[in-house]
Amino acid sequence: MAPSPTGNLHIGTARTALYNYIFAQKYGGTFIMRIEDTDKERSTSAFEEEIIEGLTWLGLKWDDFYRQSERGDIYKKYLETLIAEEKAYVSKEESRREPGTEIEVIRLKNAGKSITFEDEVRGEVTFDTTELGDFVIARSIDDALYHFTVVVDDHEMGVTHVIRGEDHISNTPRQILIQEAIGAVRPVYAHLPLLLAPDRSKLSKRHGAVALKDYQDAGYLPSALGNYLSLLGWNPGTDQELFSLEELTAEFDLGGVQKGGAIFDIEKLKWFNKEHLRGFDAAAFYEYAAPWLLPIVSEKSQFSEDRLQKLLPTIHERITHGSEIVENAEAGEYDFAFETPAVTAEMLAWKNDDSAKDALPRLRKVAEILSTLPEDGDFETLKAPIFAFAEQVGKGEVLWPLRVALTGKERSPDPFTVIHIIGTAESYKRVQHACDTILSA
RNA sequence: GGCCCUAUCGUCUAACGGUUAGGACAUCAGGUUUUCAUCCUGGAAAUCGGAGUUCGAUUCUCCGUAGGGUCACCA
Numbered sequence: 001m002a003p004s005p006t007g008n009l010h011i012g013t014a015r016t017a018l019y020n021y022i023f024a025q026k027y028g029g030t031f032i033m034r035i036e037d038t039d040k041e042r043s044t045s046a047f048e049e050e051i052i053e054g055l056t057w058l059g060l061k062w063d064d065f066y067r068q069s070e071r072g073d074i075y076k077k078y079l080e081t082l083i084a085e086e087k088a089y090v091s092k093e094e095s096r097r098e099p100g101t102e103i104e105v106i107r108l109k110n111a112g113k114s115i116t117f118e119d120e121v122r123g124e125v126t127f128d129t130t131e132l133g134d135f136v137i138a139r140s141i142d143d144a145l146y147h148f149t150v151v152v153d154d155h156e157m158g159v160t161h162v163i164r165g166e167d168h169i170s171n172t173p174r175q176i177l178i179q180e181a182i183g184a185v186r187p188v189y190a191h192l193p194l195l196l197a198p199d200r201s202k203l204s205k206r207h208g209a210v211a212l213k214d215y216q217d218a219g220y221l222p223s224a225l226g227n228y229l230s231l232l233g234w235n236p237g238t239d240q241e242l243f244s245l246e247e248l249t250a251e252f253d254l255g256g257v258q259k260g261g262a263i264f265d266i267e268k269l270k271w272f273n274k275e276h277l278r279g280f281d282a283a284a285f286y287e288y289a290a291p292w293l294l295p296i297v298s299e300k301s302q303f304s305e306d307r308l309q310k311l312l313p314t315i316h317e318r319i320t321h322g323s324e325i326v327e328n329a330e331a332g333e334y335d336f337a338f339e340t341p342a343v344t345a346e347m348l349a350w351k352n353d354d355s356a357k358d359a360l361p362r363l364r365k366v367a368e369i370l371s372t373l374p375e376d377g378d379f380e381t382l383k384a385p386i387f388a389f390a391e392q393v394g395k396g397e398v399l400w401p402l403r404v405a406l407t408g409k410e411r412s413p414d415p416f417t418v419i420h421i422i423g424t425a426e427s428y429k430r431v432q433h434a435c436d437t438i439l440s441a
Numbered sequence: 442g443g444c445c446c447u448a449u450c451g452u453c454u455a456a457c458g459g460u461u462a463g464g465a466c467a468u469c470a471g472g473u474u475u476u477c478a479u480c481c482u483g484g485a486a487a488u489c490g491g492a493g494u495u496c497g498a499u500u501c502u503c504c505g506u507a508g509g510g511u512c513a514c515c516a
Contacts, residue, residue: 002516003516004515004516006515006516036516037516038515038516039515039516041515042515042516043516093514095514096513096514097513097514098514103514105514122446122447125445125446126445127444127445128444131443131444131512132512135513136513136514138514139514140514143514145513145514145515145516146515146516147516150516165510166445166446166447166509166510167509167510167511168510168511168516169445169446169510169511170444170445170446170510170511170512171511171516191446193446193447194509194510196508196509198452200508200509201508201509202509202510228453231453231454231465232453233453235453235454235455237455238455238464239455239463239464239465241453241464241465241466258453258454259446259447259448260446260447260448260508260509261446261447261508261509261510262452262453262454263452263453265452265453265466265467267452267466267467268452268453268465268466268467269466270466271465271466271467272466314477314478317478317479318477318478318479319478333477350475351475387474390474390475391474394475395474395475396475396476397475398475399474399475399476400475400476401475402475403475403476404476407476409476409477410476410477411476411477411478412476412477413476413477413478414474414475414476414477414478415475
């Protein structure tokens, strides 16, 4: 894998890295991380750090690590050889980067022949290299350019398979020309379909989140993101969609790679994340969710660790990814667990009721039942007597006003879950308060 | 514009000449102990167009059309 530290780690780059990693794993090969930082003006260590951090987060482990900026002597040696063999030459010309400055670039002699190579996903591809001309391979003898460094490194490092984005397909013939010049063996090429934005153009910043970091920060799980990314442009030929990294390694093959570009669909990613989250037990989910939730609810008047623990399962069931917890919390969706809700009389009326007054006797009865129940009863203990009453009088007629009395919300978890979270004493208070509200309405 | 690549439901995709064109996400409807969520069931939804080849084309060929990539002293 050969990312360039000249910008945020792109989600497409992450996918390419993933495919490379999986492929190398599957065939017992060596996964090489090679930082392509030959452009000194654009490369930064912060971006390099982001690449390393991001791919590590995704679960990728490389066997070898190189930086092209540390390999100048090797490139220089190859350049000198090519010049000595008259396969390349020094050309004195005006700098394009700095007009007015005279520099000596190195150009490869190009006979302009037709190059055909076998692409593992696309089959035979042919290019005419004539219009490339004698292209520049180095800014100077000490400053080799991308196409040259890549070919030299692939050769030196014994790279057998080049799996990269389709945007590189037209670079391939010129790299083959360089290979032939330095006497390198041609690796196997596989050009992956591009990741597209919803408008089918190349996925870029103007389409929103394209950095791996954006998804990390939004709380997507590396396993879910990797799973989704793996299926964007590849499929195992079965209906299975949920994969761990290990399973992917076992199933993957280049033959299952798609030719056409694939639109990155955030909705499907959310589904994958939810599915991966499903496997979390309470402790794991606590660790996942608490950092998102705590800053928002820890100052609420009735906040306690106990309530937080009991609330978490309902959140687990409802959210797709971490930042959604923040959205919901900020919208007040979890307030019922940590503070007394504001309730209005009209909300307390069930749809079959004429007014909230109809609900009054039912709420009083529930309050009475509540007063007999243990504060820390389990879900079934709390539910049984109240539900029995509800079945007698009418489920909606009892349960709706009860739920609203407890939460003050149009939508929330069911009343038994809420009672379980806040305890019977607090529940009793809230129901009594709802009764007072009805009376004073 | 030149060159290259691509083309199945809205989206990701399956179907290596013969299927009622399958699955998943999203969506819609109904159901499951009130609302939300979960879960279950069901529905709607696709082979870009035109010629060929063939007994038979989603599948093979050609031509269109559309989309994309690339044309650096970036990677």
